[in-house]
Amino acid sequence: MKNNVEFAEIIRTFFLKKSYRILSIDKIRSGNINGTYLIEIDFGDTRNKYVLQQINSEVFHRPYDLMSNLNEAIKHFNYKVISMPYNQISFCIPTYINSNGSKSLCQVEAIFWRLFHYIQDSYSLEIIHTVEQAYSVGYSLHSFHGVFCDLPKNKLLKPIKDFHNTKQYLKTYYKLFNSVSFDNLNFSIRDRVLRANRTIIDNQELITELDETLNSNKLTYMAIHGDPKVSNFLFDLKTDEVSAIIDLDTFYYGPALIDIADCIRSICNPHGEDAKNLTLNFFDMSLFDAFLRGYFKRRKFILTKYDMLNISLFMRIIIYELGIRFLTDYLIGNKVFSIEYNTQNLKRSEVQFNTLLTINANLSEINKNILRYI
Structure with a gap:
């Protein structure tokens, strides 16, 4: 500092x-x-x-x-504030x-x-505590998409090369993993890295499913936030509802499902991505249901039926991707994500992979809940 x-x-x-x-x-x-x-x-x-x-x-x-x-986001937002009905924008930027x-x-x-x-008059959260908060986040994310869904693609630049390119993250990880000298890691750390690596291998069929979906040309693309985690939603001190959506560094043109999946990932792990005890880490279905109710409150659907049938796939992809990114950063010496202790990014990857396994185990119920809104 x-x-x-x-x-x-x-x-x-x-x-x-x-x-x-x-x-x-x-x-x-x-x-x-x-x-x-x-x-x-x-x-x-x-x-x-x-x-x-x-x-x-x-x-x-x-x-x-x-x-x-x-700048493009601010200009478009200000235009929409004037042109849209006053009650259709529930946030500021x-x-x-x-x-x-x-x-x-x-x-x-x-x-x-x-x-x-x-x-x-706002506050931020690292984790969601109530279904009311999850509902408000879902409602505000839909409002965000409603504002920016018609912002032209040619107005935006790609903020990070290969951002949300899961296949590229995996390729980079495998190249790094094959060059790592495990002699420099103690037995406990080596075992944790190898367990995380096994989860990556066991779930890499997700990449094939993702490729098929992206190549279908059926997904809805628009200007998206790119990183709509819980801490990027500010809540009003008086109403406890979302009043602002911040950190638009990853604002770019991409599949709307990236935002929805990443937001669900962040909301539905009630112990957060820095959970100390993995046994307490789980996917909270009540928060998931509340987010869906909030997002689909307004009947002006932004998503198509095809999008909605692939929400759970993108949920698993975004968690898989983030786990890979955390583990990669740990192996290169923690150069991307801020840490408070040396193995924090390793722990973060374990949290993501544990959440992925929980979702895999509850996939039928998750899809059933999504289908209610089609």
């Missing part, structure tokens, strides 16, 4: 013509990729909060592409402040920073 003098120099670029005093700089622990800080500033007549964020260059190689996508008067990012050496307006 930088010292306060270094932070002050970065913040100064966003407020060149203003007199102010920095009151506090606190790291926000939520989020696995970018370094994020809550800043409070005194301008004399007002005190405002902002979110300062460092972009992880290990993940995002073209930071201005992120900001281009965000983040807006940012330019650096040096005109640039969307501040660059210090090779590091890029940006400053967002703080969304007042």
Whole structure:
């Protein structure tokens, strides 16, 4: 973490013509990729909060592409706020402040920073606690899709090469795994890695199913969030309903099922992706049902019947993919996902694979619940 003098120099670029005093700089622990800080500033007549964020260059190689996508999202959102009925948009999205008067990012050496307006009277969650929260997330994700489903593909850039390309993640993993020297791992860690590897091998037929589905040309594509996990939904302090959807770094054009599957993955593991005890890790059907009720509350369906018949496949794919990404990151030395201890990404992969096995065991019931909305 930088010292306060270094932070002050970065913040100064966003407020060149203003007199102010920095009151506090606190790291926000939520989020696995970018370094994020809550800043409070005194301008004399007002005190405002902002979110300062460092972009992880290990993940995002073209930071201005992120900001281009965000600009397109903001413009489209503002247009829809005017043109859509007031009760059809149940959320807001983040807006940012330019650096040096005109640039969307501040660059210090090779590091890029940006400053967002703080969304007042809201809170975030790492895990879902109630069916009401799961319902609200489902309802808001449908609202998000309703707003952005007609944003043209040519307006958006791909934020990460091969993002959500499960086959490529698997190929990269196998190449890495075959080069790993297990002599450097103690027996316990080696055993855990090998068990995770066995789960990857046992479920790789999912890739064949995914290829068939993608090649069918029947899936619904649109501008999607790309990473709609629980912590990217902010809840209103008074109503406890979703009031904002944040972190649009992965906003791009792709299958709508990616958003739905990833959101379900995050919601329905009540102990979160950092669960310490794998025996407590399970897929919560009550939260799953609540999410579906929320998403399909409005009868204006965005998904086709073909999409809906493949929800459970994408649920398994997205969990399988994330487990592979966590394990890969552990094996390369934890360069992508933030950690608090060395084996955290290994543990995260185990949580995902355990959730996958739980879903496989309950697939019939899961599909039955989905079919109620067709």
